Amino acid sequence: MVRELAADDAEEYWTLRLEALMLSPEAFATSYEEAVKRKNPIEQVKGNFSADGSHTFGAFLDGVMVGMVTLMQERHKKMSHKANIFAMYVTSRSRGKGTGKVLMEAAIQKAKDMKEIEKVNLTVVSSNESAKRLYSSLGFVSYGTETRALQVGSVYYDEDHMELFLK
Numbered sequence: 599m600v601r602e603l604a605a606d607d608a609e610e611y612w613t614l615r616l617e618a619l620m621l622s623p624e625a626f627a628t629s630y631e632e633a634v635k636r637k638n639p640i641e642q643v644k645g646n647f648s649a650d651g652s653h654t655f656g657a658f659l660d661g662v663m664v665g666m667v668t669l670m671q672e673r674h675k676k677m678s679h680k681a682n683i684f685a686m687y688v689t690s691r692s693r694g695k696g697t698g699k700v701l702m703e704a705a706i707q708k709a710k711d712m713k714e715i716e717k718v719n720l721t722v723v724s725s726n727e728s729a730k731r732l733y734s735s736l737g738f739v740s741y742g743t744e745t746r747a748l749q750v751g752s753v754y755y756d757e758d759h760m761e762l763f764l765k
Contacts, residue, residue: 599657599658600655600656600657600658600700600701600704601655601656601658601704602653602654602655602704602708603647603654603655603656603666604647605644605647605648607647607656607663608640608641608643608644608647609640610656610662610663611643611654611656611663611666612639612640612643614663614664614665614666614687614689615633615643615666615685615687616630616633616634617687617689618666618685618687619633621690622687623750624723624748624750624753624755625686625687625723625726626685627748629750646668650671651670651671651672651673651681651712652668652669652670652671653668653669653670653705653708654666654667654668654669654685655667655668655669655701655704655705655708657688657692657697657700657701659692659697664688664689664691664692664697665687665688665689665692665697665698665701666685666686666687666701667683667684667685667686667687667701667702667704667705668683668684668685668686668705669681669682669683669684669705669708669709669718670682670684671712671714671715678714679714679715679716679717680715680716680717680718680719681709681712681715681717681718681719682718682719682720683702683705683718683719683720684720686698686701686702686720686729688701693728694728698729698732699732699735699736702732702733702736703736705718706718706736706762706764709764710764715764716763716764716765717761717762717763717764717765718738718761718762718764719759719760719761719762720733720738720759720760720761721744721747721757721758721759721760722757722758722760723748723755723756723757723758724743724755724756724757724758725755725756730758730760733760734760736762737762738760738761738762739760739761739762740758740759740760741759741760741761742758742759743756743757743758743759744756744757744759
């Protein structure tokens, strides 16, 4: 089951977010070390869930959150026709079972429901072939690669920029 998250989901979301940052550090701009230093992270998550133009979805299996994704509309007027996908993560035990696809479909449908959104952007680590296949299967197209986009320790990761036009 996939649904948009609410304030009551903040603690479970934060636990999953920390797992994501710890187990897949190359996939996120925020590091685990930065995240655990945040003051009142649960309250920050609750605020993010209720922010205008921000929609976070969770995938649940047997009542436990096993995946998440955030769709965020650009805030500047000249860019408000765009939204971005952030914080996509599925636990290892739920990968390869369609969880990522249903999460992305929920985010894309939400973008379509927001009348002003014309396109959705995302970035993905260039070496993450399974994620790139998923995004491509949903209609996303790569439009460029940023070399050395992220540095984790002494290792650099390139990121592919992808876009999906809704209109």
